[in-house]
Amino acid sequence: MKRLHYSGLHLIANLHKVDHAIMAMTDLTTCKSVCVDAVRKAGLTIVGECFHDFGDQQGVTGALVLAESHLAIHTWPESGYVTLDVFVCNYKDDNSEKARQLFESLIEAFGPGKVQRSELQRE
Known part of the structure; x- marks a missing residue:
């Protein structure tokens, strides 16, 4: 198995004014449907x-465990704020473009x- 130059890509975003x-x-x-569709x-x-909703229009938190790693999302509708966290491993295949697409x-x-974005190459 050929190991790529880094083991993974971690993408994080803060979405404001949603x-x-x-x-x-x-x-x-x-929320779950949007996430599942985007992953597929x-x-x-x-x-x-x-996934969990906090009821009374207070937001949703969720995680999808991926064979390639994970997606996490948290929403705060009262603040118009969403956080996203996408991580993919790149040991066997380079999944970086798939992560960016998601x-x-x-x-x-x-x-x-x-949008505030951060991209970290994991080693």
């Missing part, structure tokens, strides 16, 4: 999941007015 009326901000089923479209593999798809789904 419309609180977007269903995925408060509805567990919608990016060509990554879901092996586990956990990341951009989720950012687009929430349509933030401002």
